[in-house]
Amino acid sequence: MHTEIKTYGLVDKAGQPTDFILKDMGALYDSFGGQADRPHRHDYFTILLIEKAKGVHAVDFKSYDLFDHCLFFIYPGQVHQLIAEGRPEGWVINFSQLFLVQHSIPDRMINDVYLFNKHGETPPLPVSEDNFQHYKDIIRQIQQYSQLDSSMKDDALGALLKLMLVQSNSHCSLQKEKNPQTIEAGNQLVRHFKELIEKHYNELHKVSDYADMLAVTSDYLNKSVKSITGKSAKEFILDRILVEAKRVLLFTETTNKELAFQLGFEEPSHFSNFFKRYTNSSPLDFRNAARQA
Structure with missing residues (x-):
């Protein structure tokens, strides 16, 4: 174990x-x-x-x-x-x-x-x-x-x-916007977006889901997040799912099937395809390689 x-x-x-x-x-x-x-x-x-x-x-x-x-x-x-x-x-x-x-x-x-x-x-x-x-x-x-x-x-x-x-x-050089009102509005949106990801990443995977909860369009959310952080809203969602997947794979014995359902995927194969698409490795191969490192 x-x-x-x-x-x-x-x-x-x-x-x-x-x-x-x-x-x-x-x-x-x-x-x-x-x-x-x-x-x-x-x-x-x-x-x-x-x-x-x-x-x-x-x-x-x-x-x-x-x-x-x-x-x-x-x-x-x-x-x-x-x-x-x-x-x-x-x-x-x-x-x-x-x-x-x-x-x-x-x-x-x-x-x-x-x-x-x-x-x-x-x-x-x-x-x-x-x-x-x-x-x-x-x-x-x-x-x-x-x-x-x-x-x-x-x-x-x-x-x-x-x-x-x-x-x-x-x-910190991440904020390049000079207008204080724009900064504050953008920061509040991004902060609330990140809080929602933390609560719902294991069930909601689409930008539109978060945009609806924030009462903005998907396009506006993407542009706002990108302008302040340099990353798109979709990247934030994907990163959170991938980080959690890697943590569970490396530090627990949770099966691929169990992990897929924990992260909100309808089928284990959907999770496996998702993981391999963004890491170039299957979940099992990642677990084995990371534990041998």
Whole structure:
């Protein structure tokens, strides 16, 4: 029986539940004896601030090279694995959804600028060496406030996380539209579209299904999503189905027939054809090859 993927909750160094923590990447590397961790997922948000590193970060079956002065943003539930070639220098920030709510950090700071993605592309955000110093300044303040035993400590940490997200948003190049009203309208549509995919990807596979729920035409939805994200609405739907299929194939013993019905296909053959069309591999071949890798 293949070991299923582990999902980790957020705990502090003593193993107690927490909603925010800062970790040193080098210390984590040492604690694992220099060995890569196994693919896993979290039920919380993660930011990786990499000052110096070489290797690969695999996120939902897509691999990205590690390089100096970059940031990765990992959404709860994403399967990822960091494989470093040597001891990395940088930091890991973990925080819960509750922490965002408690400190009035709006959802739009997470969703609207596409720093965090539930599925699909999760590339690193490159930052210039000069700008990276601003992040290091925030890290130093987080370290200082984390040591305090004060009722205001969490307020300070919340403010610093918000500042980091604001700074990251300003460095993100995905938004090219200048008109604020257009940005906000497009962001709301895309955000709601992605939320609907998350709820219905295993039953609704057509752009028209989501367009109807959003009270827009399929053409308008496609153009709006493409203009803001660079991907069509159909690509978002396909990516979500494929990511879930790959997760289940790799980390469970679910049969092809069971998976086909779980993902909303009327016949197992329809799912097999769909999977092979977009991956150039049958579900069984993917499972065998991925487990041998």
